[in-house]
Amino acid sequence: MLREVIATRFVAPLREGGSLPGLVEADDARPYVMKFRGAGQGRKTLVAEVVCGELARRLGFRMPRLVTVELDPVLGLGEPEQQVQELLRGSGGTNLGMDFLSGALGFDPLAFPVGPEEAGRIVWFDALVNNVDRSWRNPNLLMLHGELWLIDHGATLIWHHNWPGADTSAVRPYDAGDHALAPFAPDVASAAAELAPRITGELLAEVTAEIPDAWLADEPGFDTPNDLRRAYARPLLARAAVIHERIEGLQ
Structure with a gap:
């Protein structure tokens, strides 16, 4: 199974794509781009990310490392933007994270x-x-x-x-x-x-x-x-x- 981390801080939304991913910090002190199970595309998007990402890695393609991110919805309580707050509140549990490629x-x-x-x-x-x-x-x-x-x-x-x-x-x-x-x-x-x-x-x-x-x-x-x-x-x-x-x- 994918390695599990726990989200400790929501840093910022990333305004790319329809799923509104976010940059989070986890309990291993690393930043991750997180895709939310509560986003409009739902959990099937996360399944596709795992199947394709892990298959690509095994075939020798360069892919950011994938992890599961456990999210406590309480992290969304302090978010000033309602859309982001609702996304965090609706994504409690297991979400998908990938290494943030700084400088890419x-x-x-x-x-x-x-x-x-x-x-x-x-x-x-x-x-x-x-x-x-x-x-x-x-x-x-x-x-x-x-x-x-x-x-x-x-x-x-x-x-x-x-x-x-x-x-x-x-x-x-x-x-x-x-x-x-x-x-x-x-x-x-x-x-x-x-x-x-x-x-x-x-x-x-x-x-x-x-x-x-x-x-x-x-x-x-x-x-x-x-x-x-x-x-x-x-x-x-x-x-x-x-x-x-x-x-x-x-x-």
Whole structure:
């Protein structure tokens, strides 16, 4: 399971994205970017962050370390902004945190060239998890010390919003025409040859085991959290073998 920390201070809201993440300080004296279970997108966004983030890390991508953050709603009582106060009050319990990358810059394709190999690996991964939120308008990539880091995977695994149609949704093509790295001639074929064989049932079981039970409870159609974990793994396992053939929009 992900390492657990306890939020001791809410530092500031981060005005990025629809989920209004926040910067918090924890009992290990480290700062974390926290995503709240009480945000509009709900706990499925947090599940997607864990599945994609932990899978990306195991495949060798640079990802901020993920933790669970236990939040006492009392931290919101002193917040002057009502929206932030309500978010904190509605997010008691287990939330998601990620290391705050101090000094990181937002990726700008005009300022930071990316090689075809790295571009291909990221495009292939985004196709695997059906990431619809890595466009040139909102890259969700950071540059730190000349290296590219992946962040924000809440808008992935869209099939988990409609489990009865998950298998059908998971075989659909991936449109990479607006992908932030499309201009860098992504070598998707080489990425698939390297990465697809590494997507195994064992790896996906390890990744999905990181999801807290609290985020999987009471999902309609599933008796136990482990049943739901297996449902998350199945489309990814099937998709890994063929998705490189179904990436559209690249020159």
